[in-house]
Each structure stands twice: as structure tokens, then as C-alpha cells.
Amino acid sequence: LSFLQERGGVNLQVTADTPFYSVFDNEKGIRTYLVYNPKKENVEVKVSDGSQLTAQPNGLTVSTGGI
Numbered sequence: 451l452s453f454l455q456e457r458g459g460v461n462l463q464v465t466a467d468t469p470f471y472s473v474f475d476n477e478k479g480i481r482t483y484l485v486y487n488p489k490k491e492n493v494e495v496k497v498s499d500g501s502q503l504t505a506q507p508n509g510l511t512v513s514t515g516g517i
Contacts, residue, residue: 457482465498468505473497483513 458476466473470486487493487505496502505511 467496468493471495471497473499481515483511483515485511485513487511 454474456476457474458480459474461473461475461481464473464481466483466485468485468487470488472484474482474484476482481499481501483495483497483501483503485493485495485503485505487507487509490507492507493505494502495505501513501515503511503513
């Protein structure tokens with residue numbers, strides 16, 4: 451719950467080219483991207499808001515930026 455309090459609500463309008471993602475927007479205008487990568491190598495993820503991030507292998511990648 452503390453994660454959600456800090457990161458904000460889920461933004462369902464933003465999509466990504468992987469099924470294993472979530473996007474959160476908080477009240478301070480900070481957007482957080484969560485991507486799970488089950489593969490053994492890095493995966494480049496493109497987001498519909500123009501963002502792009504590298505998801506680390508075998509785990510969860512968290513990235514933040516402005517809205």
C-alpha cells in the first residue's frame with residue numbers, strides 16, 4: 451500500500467508493447483512505469499506516451515519520469 455500511496459493511481463490510458471506493465475501517476479506529476487521481464491535478456495519496452503525503457507532480465511524494472 452505504501453507503494454501505491456507514493457506512486458499514485460494506475461493510468462489505464464497509457465499502454466506498452468508488453469503485457470507485463472503498469473503505469474502510475476501521482477499528484478505531484480510524477481509517472482512511474484513498472485515492467486516485468488521474464489526473459490533472460492534485456493527487453494526494450496515502448497510506451498504509448500513516447501517513453502522507452504530497458505526492462506532488466508528475470509525481474510521487475512521500475513522507472514520514473516514527469517507526466
